[in-house]
Amino acid sequence: MNSPLSNTKERIISIDIIRGFALIGIFFVNIPSMFMPDFYYHFEYVGIDRFIRLIYDMFIQTKFYTIFAFLFGVSGFYFMKSIENKGLSP
Secondary structure, eight states, X not given: OOOTTSSSOOOOHHHHHHHXXXXXXXXXXXXXXXXXXXXXXXXXXXXXXXXXXXXXIIIIIHHHHHHHHHHHHHHHHHHHHHHHHTTOOO
């Protein structure tokens, strides 16, 4: 079985799947701002709407950016390790 850091040119499918999930999530959470920018940014949230918006921002919208940024770092790590395995300096 090949290690993720082996010298082969195989892709790590699980990272690609999670990256695709993060990109789709980023797309979906940005749909309201693409189609209704004035309503989306100038709407004052009150009562339960404010609570729902807080939960949405904390647990949905910002998580996809975090996942994507983390996977960017993981991919950079694997890239540097593959360069080191070939005997080159990263």
